Amino acid sequence: MNSVNMTGRLVKDPEIKLTSGGNKVINFALAVDRKDKDKTTDFFPCIAWNKTAEVIAEYLGKGSLIGISGVLTSRTYEDNTGTTHKIIEILVNSIDFLDSKKKEERNTEYEAPKPPKIEYEQTTIGDFTEEESLPFSLE
Secondary structure: OOOEEEEEEEOOOOOOEEOOOOOEEEEEEEEEEOOOOOOOEEEEEEEEEHHHHHHHHHHOOOOOEEEEEEEEEEEEEEOOOOOEEEEEEEEEEEEEEOOOOOHHHOOOOOOOOOOOOOOOOOOOEOOEOOOOOOOOOOO
């Protein structure tokens, strides 16, 4: 089962974009605090499409507290230098508003912690790589 549920704050104001196919999309980062003694914050890249993207762009801003539900996805892309990158992100299916403030009333002085720079690299599990078929049956 692939299911993700998180509560966190938007790191910056979301910006809606239009794909060449006419779909609306928003990429955003969600800052989620851990309940440990060091008060660690984790940053999760998220993506939302169409109606969900519209709602996020219209009603939410930097520092908004939201709950999200979705699935964990992975994709690869090649940058303009020819380097292949792998991205793991949350595909947001639904959101819950957890703030009472409207976007216009929000304190724009909220300073989200800076996310650490993470270098992704190809990983393997045992002798299994992405190019091979799964070493087990999905039935």
